[in-house]
Amino acid sequence: MKSLQIHAGPKALAHIRERGLKACDIAIVAGAAGGPKGLILQALDQWLFGHWLPSAPRERTLIGASIGAWRMAAGAHADPVAAFERLGHLYCEQRYPHKPSAEYVAEVCRQLLHDFLDGHEAEIVHHAQHRVQILTVRGRRLLAAPRHRLATIAGFAAAGLANAASRTRLAAHLERIVIGDPRDPAFWLKAKFDAFDTYFAPLQEDNLFNALLASGTLPFIMPPVTEIAHAPAGFYWDGGLIDYHLALPYSRVAGNLDGGLVLYPHFTDHIVPGWFDKPLPWRRAGLGRNREWLDNVLLISPSPAFLQTLSRSKLPDRKDFLYYGLNHDFRIQNWRLAVGEGERLRDDFVHFIEQPDVRQVKPI
Numbered sequence: 189m190k191s192l193q194i195h196a197g198p199k200a201l202a203h204i205r206e207r208g209l210k211a212c213d214i215a216i217v218a219g220a221a222g223g224p225k226g227l228i229l230q231a232l233d234q235w236l237f238g239h240w241l242p243s244a245p246r247e248r249t250l251i252g253a254s255i256g257a258w259r260m261a262a263g264a265h266a267d268p269v270a271a272f273e274r275l276g277h278l279y280c281e282q283r284y285p286h287k288p289s290a291e292y293v294a295e296v297c298r299q300l301l302h303d304f305l306d307g308h309e310a311e312i313v314h315h316a317q318h319r320v321q322i323l324t325v326r327g328r329r330l331l332a333a334p335r336h337r338l339a340t341i342a343g344f345a346a347a348g349l350a351n352a353a354s355r356t357r358l359a360a361h362l363e364r365i366v367i368g369d370p371r372d373p374a375f376w377l378k379a380k381f382d383a384f385d386t387y388f389a390p391l392q393e394d395n396l397f398n399a400l401l402a403s404g405t406l407p408f409i410m411p412p413v414t415e416i417a418h419a420p421a422g423f424y425w426d427g428g429l430i431d432y433h434l435a436l437p438y439s440r441v442a443g444n445l446d447g448g449l450v451l452y453p454h455f456t457d458h459i460v461p462g463w464f465d466k467p468l469p470w471r472r473a474g475l476g477r478n479r480e481w482l483d484n485v486l487l488i489s490p491s492p493a494f495l496q497t498l499s500r501s502k503l504p505d506r507k508d509f510l511y512y513g514l515n516h517d518f519r520i521q522n523w524r525l526a527v528g529e530g531e532r533l534r535d536d537f538v539h540f541i542e543q544p545d546v547r548q549v550k551p552i
Contacts, residue, residue, distance in 0.1 A: 219256025
């Protein structure tokens with residue numbers, strides 16, 4: 189494989205060595221926050237949700253934050269191939285003026301989500317096999333109900349300083365809200381596993397839109413979402429603030445008799461627990477405490493060689509909005525080229541499924 193790299197926890201690696209990898213083995217699919225970076229996975233997502241996973245129907249948890257939650261919602265469509273195509277097109281086509289207001293950005297995102305969902309709410313929340321879980325955060329202390337921008341800045345400054353000292357201290361400023369399919373027992377999430385208070389709210393047709401919007405609401409860039417039906421009152425922001433790359437206790441499902449592997453299509457080869465942890469490499473999941481959480485995880489991501497073939501030798505990201513400025517057409521063209529190149533990721537993974545070679549799998 190030239191375009192794809194695969195990392196696995198010890199239980200996942202042992203499983204592949206002994207039995208290969210089949211769709212029936214997958215209990216959970218995870219989707220990280222990360223904005224435009226998720227576009228690179230479109231072709232792979234289309235094959236996974238449109239072909240491979242449906243070949244072995246079973247109950248599966250689809251869990252994500254921000255763009256990862258939007259991808260999981262696409263995967264739960266009756267026609268996931270068309271849904272991913274629509275999501276990718278709409279995401280690429282975002283256009284903003286110079287220095288847009290927070291409300292302007294929010295309105296663009298609201299229209300994007302409206303066009304993406306487009307009457308498909310029922311099939312997403314009532315999917316026969318898929319159980320969607322959307323991660324958001326709710327503010328506490330200064331972030332519980334900031335009345336103006338300066339209050340928000342002060343609240344997130346305090347949160348960032350707390351997190352620099354300890355991820356545990358961030359829990360005083362933010363709490364995790366999981367808005368998910370009530371048919372999913374989600375026992376692996378509901379038993380406490382970290383310092384953050386976690387609340388669960390049922391995902392319904394009437395709150396899917398706001399749950400997805402909240403999960404992708406960036407502080408300062410967009411105003412917080414202040415109302416989600418069936419969820420606690422409060423100010424909601426991007427789920428990636430706590431669960432940027434979803435460092436969750438996946439190993440709790442490793443003993444599932446129906447198959448207990450976690451498939452994680454990712455845009456990088458490591459897992460950063462929270463958004464504030466990005467500049468702190470020692471916080472990466474798999475290091476130190478709780479490293480066993482990833483024992484049953486199969487992480488697939490673009491290789492460094494693949495990245496070198498892309499425009500500017502990198503994945504699309506939010507900084508592109510600044511780099512390309514008002515030259516929207518050029519940015520959109522390059523993003524679409526990257527989406528097309530992502531077909532090589534799909535092809536390499538299909539080859540691995542057909543001819544598993546553990547020599548190509550690295551430890552997480």
